[in-house]
């Protein structure tokens with residue numbers, strides 16, 4: 001797929017962002033009129049303010065994380081270095097790890113409990129919090145476009161860090177296709193606290209991940225999920241029973257136990273690219 005040009009994304013998204021109402025999920029109907037622009041919205045939310053640029057017409061190809069030839073193949077190693085750079089940024093920096101987590105969703109009490117947030121962290125302005133944080137879209141047609149835009153934006157921020165560290169300009173985030181035989185386990189580079197040289201501060205490792213059996217072994221129980229939602233013409237689920245639809249029922253905030261990558265057993269589609277880096281930093285399920 002051709003990645004939209006950053007200038008394109010920023011321009012189109014500012015149209016969407018300027019037009020969309022602020023209040024929760026009521027924006028869904030409104031945005032349906034703007035569907036051709038929707039895919040750009042979250043990407044632009046950060047890229048337009050981060051000033052990140054890309055080469056025109058550059059193609060960045062995402063590859064299977066399990067088929068790169070080594071646990072710490074170059075794209076994974078550069079991913080780790082990029083994430084380390086993001087994690088070093090303060091909470092109020094729009095290209096930081098925490099800020100990106102918060103674009104999807106932030107529960108400040110939970111984050112403090114889990115050690116993702118310190119009371120002394122410098123908060124962004126309340127205007128920025130309102131505009132950019134807690135934007136994830138679920139239970140509607142907007143689920144896929146929003147999350148695609150989110151990953152495109154996240155990937156661009158990591159790539160920017162990778163390039164600044166001397167890495168490849170065509171770096172792309174590896175994807176995790178856990179439906180392939182023997183690929184349901186969290187890839188080793190994300191499951192080990194160590195860098196390949198044995199140093200113990202691997203930024204891809206998140207201590208707080210606990211896995212479906214609550215024992216720290218993170219995997220996707222593929223016998224309990226499927227891709228049937230891809231054949232479902234209905235985007236919006238039913239809140240009280242019935243098919244969850246495409247993107248799941250809108251359940252609002254969920255507990256930490258519900259929101260881990262490995263523990264959501266009833267969802268009908270999962271989001272593979274982001275899952276490889278997922279942590280319990282969410283306030284809504286995907």
Ligand SMILES: [Cu+2]
Pocket residue numbers: 104136137138147284285286
């Ligand atoms: Cu989401």
